[in-house]
Every structure is written in C-alpha cells, then in structure tokens.
Amino acid sequence: MTYDLFIGDYAYSSWSLRGWLLFRALGLKPQVHLVDFNKAGVAEQMPQAAPARTVPAMRTPDGTLVWDSLAMAEELHSRHPDGGLWPDDPAARGLGRSLACEMHSGFTALRGECPMNLRTAYRDVPLSDATKTDIARIETIWTHARERYSQHGPWLLGNYSIADIAFAPVAARFAGYDVTLSDVAQAYVDTHLSDTMFRQWRTMALVTGDTLPWYAKPFDTRPWPGPEPVPARPVDDGPAVNATCPFTGGTPRYFLEFEGRIFGFEN
Numbered sequence: 001m002t003y004d005l006f007i008g009d010y011a012y013s014s015w016s017l018r019g020w021l022l023f024r025a026l027g028l029k030p031q032v033h034l035v036d037f038n039k040a041g042v043a044e045q046m047p048q049a050a051p052a053r054t055v056p057a058m059r060t061p062d063g064t065l066v067w068d069s070l071a072m073a074e075e076l077h078s079r080h081p082d083g084g085l086w087p088d089d090p091a092a093r094g095l096g097r098s099l100a101c102e103m104h105s106g107f108t109a110l111r112g113e114c115p116m117n118l119r120t121a122y123r124d125v126p127l128s129d130a131t132k133t134d135i136a137r138i139e140t141i142w143t144h145a146r147e148r149y150s151q152h153g154p155w156l157l158g159n160y161s162i163a164d165i166a167f168a169p170v171a172a173r174f175a176g177y178d179v180t181l182s183d184v185a186q187a188y189v190d191t192h193l194s195d196t197m198f199r200q201w202r203t204m205a206l207v208t209g210d211t212l213p214w215y216a217k218p219f220d221t222r223p224w225p226g227p228e229p230v231p232a233r234p235v236d237d238g239p240a241v242n243a244t245c246p247f248t249g250g251t252p253r254y255f256l257e258f259e260g261r262i263f264g265f266e267n
C-alpha cells in the first residue's frame with residue numbers, strides 16, 4: 001500500500017505544489033491523481049476523496065483521508081518523524097511553524113492579485129498597496145529566519161523544511177511577477193528557483209494541461225528567471241543510465257542525450 005495524492009494543475013495550483021513537495025522531500029512516491037482545472041469542479045473530479053473538496057488531499061496507506069496542505073504536512077511529519085520535514089531543534093521548529101502558519105492563514109492580497117502561474121513571467125507589474133504590505137511582511141519574517149539559521153544552509157531554517165514548502169509558491173509568485181526584493185529575500189527566492197524538486201514540478205507545469213486564459217494578466221512578459229535549461233537533444237532509443245523515470249517512477253519510453261549520456265522518461 002502507498003499514499004494516494006490528489007493534486008490540481010501543476011502550473012496554477014499553488015496549494016498542490018506544497019502537497020507534492022512534502023512527498024518529494026520525504027522521498028515517498030505516492031500514487032498521484034490529477035484534477036484538471038479546465039474540467040468540472042475539483043470536488044466532482046475526486047469523489048473517491050470525499051469529503052475533501054480541495055487539492056491537495058491525500059489518503060494514507062491505512063486509508064485515512066487528510067486534506068489541507070498544512071494538515072498533510074503535520075500528519076506526514078508525525079508519521080515520518082525522521083524524514084526531516086521539521087528540525088529536531090525546538091527553537092528552529094517553533095519558528096518554522098510560525099512561518100508556515102502565517103503563510104497558511106495570511107497574505108491574501110498577494111495571493112489574490114498574483115496567482116501562481118508557472119508558465120509565464122511578467123515584467124513591470126503594478127502592485128497594490130495591500131500586496132506591497134504583504135511583500136514587506138514576508139521579507140521581514142524571511143530575514144528574521146535567515147539571520148538566525150543561514151550558517152546551517154540556504155533555507156529558512158538552514159535545512160529544507162515545511163516552512164520552505166509553505167513558501168515555495170510565494171517564491172514562484174515573486175519570480176513570476178517581477179517583485180523587487182532585498183538581497184536576502186532575492187537569494188532565498190533564487191534558492192527555490194534552482195531547487196531540483198521545484199524545477200521538476202515546473203517542468204511538469206510546462207508540459208501538462210492546458211494554458212488557462214483566466215490566469216493571464218495584461219502585463220509584458222519576460223523569460224522565466226530561474227536557471228537556464230540545459231541543452232539536450234531527443235534520441236530514438238536507450239538504453240538510458242536511469243532505470244526509472246525521475247518524474248513518474250515508471251519505465252522510460254522516451255530518451256534524450258545530454259553531455260554524452262542518455263536519460264529516459266516515461267512521458
């Protein structure tokens with residue numbers, strides 16, 4: 001038995017990104033059920049997860065249904081206490097929980113005005129005062145954490161934790177809406193943009209599902225500010241150096257060559 005994970009559109013579902021990162025951070029491979037934002041309502045598309053009506057949601061191997069990304073985070077931490085989702089140090093953990101909970105219950109102006117859209121990056125975005133206030137507050141609490149834990153690593157508590165998972169979609173918004181930040185905050189955003197797990201999710205966002213017009217904004221665009229994609233070329237056949245697809249865990253059927261080595265992917 002494994003976990004079932006219900007997620008929404010990779011490009012637009014910021015809460016789903018959190019749910020998915022939890023499993024990636026733990027190294028767990030759930031059975032993923034994709035809800036299509038271009039189809040019927042979310043709840044209608046996942047009757048097997050009722051009464052959950054939003055994504056993400058998960059069913060644990062023992063059949064327990066858990067919905068809401070924060071509930072999932074805490075439940076996964078409880079069930080996998082050695083997985084590193086929260087640090088052992090109570091001071092770091094207390095700060096991390098404060099950060100994650102403030103994100104979970106706040107920043108409504110930013111979230112409303114700048115919906116996550118991993119397919120587009122805008123430039124010169126005019127932001128409301130309410131959103132600027134949210135951004136200033138986020139910079140304050142990120143700086144508070146970074147001042148305490150930067151010697152342990154590049155994440156809010158040094159090592160990657162639920163606090164970073166909570167803020168991954170915020171980093172995506174700051175990148176996508178060309179938000180000017182302090183050096184400390186920008187460095188933290190860049191850490192997310194170059195993170196392998198985040199880049200894997202964004203890759204899925206580029207190739208899965210439709211571009212949904214109601215997320216489009218009337219601003220000029222710019223290239224996505226994350227790291228440049230590496231040059232690779234498609235090839236007809238393997239064998240690949242990897243036995244399973246790094247995205248799906250399935251058997252590779254498509255292949256590419258990169259720096260003299262062949263890698264395989266399921267889709």
Ligand SMILES: N[C@@H](CCC(=O)N[C@@H](CS)C(=O)NCC(=O)O)C(=O)O
Pocket residue numbers: 008012013014015016041042043053054055056067068069070
């Ligand atoms: N607080 C919830 C929010 C989940 C949420 O609102 N998800 C959106 C997609 S990003 C959704 O499922 N919306 C469908 C709806 O509201 O019907 C969480 O953290 O999981």
